[in-house]
Amino acid sequence: MSLADAKMFSVSTPDRTRLPMTLLADAPARPAVPPTARRxxxxxxxxxxxxxxxxxxxxxxxxxxxxxxxxxxxxxxxxxxxxxxxxxxxxxxxxxxxxxxxxxxxxxxxxxxxxxxxxxxxxxxxxxxxxxxxxxxxxxxxxxxxxxxxxxxxxxxxxxxxxxxxxxxxxxxxxxxxxxxxxxxxxxxxxxxxxxxxxxxxxxxxxxxxxxxxxxxxxxxxxxxxxxxxxxxxxxxxxxxxxxxxxxxxxxxxxxxxxxxxxxxxxxxxxxxxxxxxxxxxxxxxxxxxxxxxxxxxxxxxxxxxxxxxxxxxxxxxxxxxxxxxxxxxxxxxxxxxxxxxxLRDGRPLxxxxxxxxxxxxxxxxxxxxxxxxxxxxxxxxxxxxxxxxxxxxxxxxxxxxxxxxxxxxxERNRADAQVAAEQALIANPDACLGAAYRVEPECAGVVPRSPAIPESPPHDRSEAYAPECSVPPTEYAFRECSWGPDDAEKRIVLIGNSHAVSWFPAVKAIIESHGWRLDLFFKSACAFNTAERDLAADVRRSCTEWNGKLQEVLAEREPYDYLLTSYFAGEAEFVDAEGNPSDRAGIDGFRAAWEPAVERGTEVWAVRDIPTMSKTMHECYQQHLDELELCGALLRSDAIEEEDLIVAAGAGQDGVKVIDLTEYLCSETECELTIGGVNVYRDSNHLTATFAASMAPYLARAAGIAE
Structure with a gap:
């Protein structure tokens, strides 16, 4: 944004600085035009x-x-x-x-x-x-x-x-x-x-x-x-x-x-x-x-x-x-x-x-x-x-x-919190067709989704992974970890990456709770789990490099994890090579280099394709018309999905890496949906609501090959 001036003072100025003799040590020269004139x-x-x-x-x-x-x-x-x-x-x-x-x-x-x-x-x-x-x-x-x-x-x-x-x-x-x-x-x-x-x-x-x-x-x-x-x-x-x-x-x-x-x-x-x-x-x-x-x-x-x-x-x-x-x-x-x-114009330009x-x-x-x-x-x-x-x-x-x-x-904050609490209670005891199941389960055919869709305030529907003690802001040089599940669990999952990886946290948490496993989280905003740098602000780049280095040290000191889930924002800044030039090759190699130590120790990497994203105009309409989303038109699959998803390219054909693409639960052949099974899909233009992500748990497990 920008400012306009605060009109604060008279626009006339004194003809000279007539200071008290105790202060006057240098009288100014007279300007070409007396500044007493109205400016x-x-x-x-x-x-x-x-x-x-x-x-x-x-x-x-x-x-x-x-x-x-x-x-x-x-x-x-x-x-x-x-x-x-x-x-x-x-x-x-x-x-x-x-x-x-x-x-x-x-x-x-x-x-x-x-x-x-x-x-x-x-x-x-x-x-x-x-x-x-x-x-x-x-x-x-x-x-x-x-x-x-x-x-x-x-x-x-x-x-x-x-x-x-x-x-x-x-x-x-x-x-x-x-x-x-x-x-x-x-x-x-x-x-x-x-x-x-x-x-x-x-x-x-x-x-x-x-x-x-x-x-x-x-x-x-x-x-x-x-x-x-x-x-x-x-x-x-x-x-x-x-x-x-x-x-x-x-x-x-x-x-x-x-x-x-x-x-x-x-x-x-x-x-x-x-x-x-x-x-x-x-x-x-x-x-x-x-x-x-x-x-x-x-x-x-x-x-x-x-x-x-x-x-x-x-x-x-x-x-x-x-x-x-x-x-x-x-x-x-x-x-x-x-x-x-x-x-009032649904974001349409004037x-x-x-x-x-x-x-x-x-x-x-x-x-x-x-x-x-x-x-x-x-x-x-x-x-x-x-x-x-x-x-x-x-x-x-x-x-x-x-x-x-x-x-x-x-x-307004209390109202939003009350809505989230009520919605969380509903998710704890969902009906069979709430959320992602509505698109794929045969018994959901013909079922009328609940209305109004939940969450009623999508921007507030974030998981506990976003708590300050679990997340690191983009420019902060810190290292934090949060864990869920028993210390002596049979299997251990680690979720690593930025907010797009953490979009899947509710689904992963549901999986570990149903199996009695353990989940560790390493979450830093704006930072992909990648050894290459991205074209971001200099201090963000430096903090990401330091965080990734520290993360590799921590992982090397621990017993190998059974599974490592990671994802990233494919539509964000490009990866750059050693000379600072944009390079997809650097991004692909950087993913593989980041995963290699874990894979060599027996960890299976789940490389999850990025979710579809909305344009700014579509997002503005979405947040204004949650009860009338038909006014926003269709979110075309061709516009919403980043075809050059480097994490998919990095995982293709790699031993120990499983590429997971869950797009079918979000999109048809031509369109990506904003509300599915009575659940609002997006928290903003490029993050899932925690509610919808939780409904994806059985399908993430299925894609990862985990027995229910």
Whole structure:
């Protein structure tokens, strides 16, 4: 997702830093144009960024880089605010600083969160509501970016519902940045009072250090784990810092009229084309984010020398200035309206007219919010009594949103847990045709499946294998094991791999319970049981390599297992050879190399073909219409099955390896089913529900050659 700017501060700047004589050690040079002039170009820049964000979300299904423009602009303005506070008070006053931020940011944000919560209750499914309320609480607490960062690296959450408040990630990062800048301002004042360094020089030095450190971290973390870095505040601070240095340094450097005109228009063109030429969500915020951030700097710098046909004149046009004044509200409103519209349209993309209606609605609501909600807080609090009332009102409103969202989230979670408990009780005593049996058992012909299908909330239907003590996240360097069954069991099975291997855990557990055997589990998200690496984030690749190495050591130290079951996500990242080039051969050889030590010691390997998967559009329809799946159309077998399943190729013709293909229980000759025998098959687009997997136990045993 991306952010639109929070319109927080006046867009005028002081003509010079008139600091108290005890602090003033370096007066700034006078810029080419007095910065007291109204910065209409900033409002126009905000308008373009906000419209780009909305348009790219709605019609292109990607992000534009507009959020980076807002970050630079916000850094520019907040830095001048820090300077003004030091100029006026000799320091940065935390209560004044935070109070002003709260009055400008919270009213609109809280009303959007509250309205979105009510709409979620009326429109979204149970699973979607629970996730949405969790994110509303995170957004109200200005930690939504971290909520998404830790979700984004979870392999199991790749199909997580995109909530109607997900765009608050950038508001959260921005709010955290403002606190960082408050601390920076206080540190600068402390240093200046104890040295001969001037305020402006100290600020420039401090911001430069922050920029360099953040940019270095951004480049490294983006290369290692881009999904996490995208939401990481510390990987984004450099963009705000770039705006701060622009305010303190570049606006003091004069430009010729011709150069100013060229830079301004080049900056505008670069901002508009960034999202078209770069896949922002997959590249940012490392080196690539210099494109929109640098373009915003050029536009801000070009203003020091206005020209008749410069970009600043275009950006200062009245319609753009008016829209810029609403940019905060446009950003806040456009995303929930868009998400709810998609939900009601079963995930079908919006056309030109529908998309324009979303943007028009966002503009209209932004205007109403500014007039009826924001303005009373920003203009009425001119005296201390009214400021106290405003602060108290905001505190109460924030508490209400937080408590209500937490409460609603817990309520929905309890409802989901109650459903799962009831469904588990049903599975413990199933009828003969529940689940997979319905497709293949002769006595099930003509039987009407139970309705509604279970589980009623598929995303919650995960097995105990996903417990934190049994699973290892993708980037975590850890090794965990869980076991079921007696220590002295006649036979022992080991289940190894990522979440696609663990999809079969309920079936394997049912098998060992019926035979009195033992099951050991080694589960690491995103990691196939393979000696070759995959084209994943660098830290995920390293952790998988280390985990596989440790696993081989553990297996070698134990008595040989009777059976080893493994599988993997065939549609995920490709395997790579030693030079880092995509290579199916490397993947096939890597599987065989991983299995070889176990096979040589007498273990029979069950190489299970990957399950059919849904497209994103099909999955969105599936989770929205569980009671009317006919609306989603057919999941074609040709689209759902990965023909190049390397685990099948690796096991073919290998002694000690049994390739197990259970596709016939999921698909006909032409289609793969979403609900079978009154059981919903999928937890998300590419994982089985625990309920359906449990119903596959006799058929997995049959395919493995285990006597019932």
């Amino acid at each position: 209409g170009d900033i409002e126009g820049l905000r308008a373009i960024a906000a419209l780009l964000v909305a348009a790219f979300h709605i019609w292109l299904g990607r992000v534009s880089g507009g959020v980076d423009v807002f970050f630079v602009v916000s850094g520019f303005l907040i830095t001048m605010t820090i300077v003004r506070q030091i100029d006026r008070f000799g320091t940065v006053r935390p209560l004044v600083y935070v109070g002003r931020l709260a009055r400008r940011l919270l009213p609109a944000a809280l009303i959007v969160l509250a309205v979105t919560g009510v709409a979620a209750l009326l429109i979204l499914s149970l699973a979607a509501r629970e996730r949405t309320f969790s994110e509303i609480a995170a957004a109200a607490g200005y930690v939504e970016n971290w909520f998404l960062a830790f979700s984004s690296i979870d392999y199991l959450a790749r199909d997580a519902f995109h909530s109607p408040v997900q765009h608050f990630w950038a508001m959260s990062a921005q709010g955290q940045f403002y606190l960082i800048w408050l601390v920076l301002g206080l540190v600068v004042v402390w240093i200046v009072r104890r040295s001969a360094i001037g305020v402006r020089s100290a600020l420039i030095a401090g911001i430069s250090v922050v920029l360099a450190a953040s940019f270095a971290w951004s480049v490294v973390s983006t290369a290692n784990n881009q999904a996490f870095a995208y939401y990481d505040t510390f990987a984004r601070v450099w963009e705000f810092a770039l705006g701060g240095l622009t305010a303190l340094v570049l606006t003091r450097i004069p430009l010729s009229r011709r150069l100013a005109s060229v830079l301004g228009w080049f900056g505008v063109a670069a901002i508009i084309t960034c999202g078209l030429l770069l896949q922002v969500s997959e590249l940012f915020p490392g080196w690539a984010a210099l494109w929109p951030a640098g373009a915003a700097v050029l536009v801000l710098w070009a203003h020091v020398q206005p020209t008749r046909y410069g970009a600043d004149r275009f950006l200062g046009l009245r319609p753009l200035v008016w829209l810029g004044g609403l940019s905060y509200g446009i950003y806040l409103w456009h995303w929930p309206i868009f998400v709810f519209a998609l939900y 056309g030109v007219l529908a998309g324009m209606a979303v943007i028009a609605a966002a503009i209209g609501l932004a205007w109403l919010t500014k007039r009826c909600v924001e303005r009373p807080f920003t203009t009425a609090a001119d005296s201390e009594p009214t400021r106290r009332v405003a602060r108290a009102g905001l505190a109460v409103a924030l508490a209400v949103v937080l408590i209500a969202s937490f409460g609603a989230g817990m309520f």
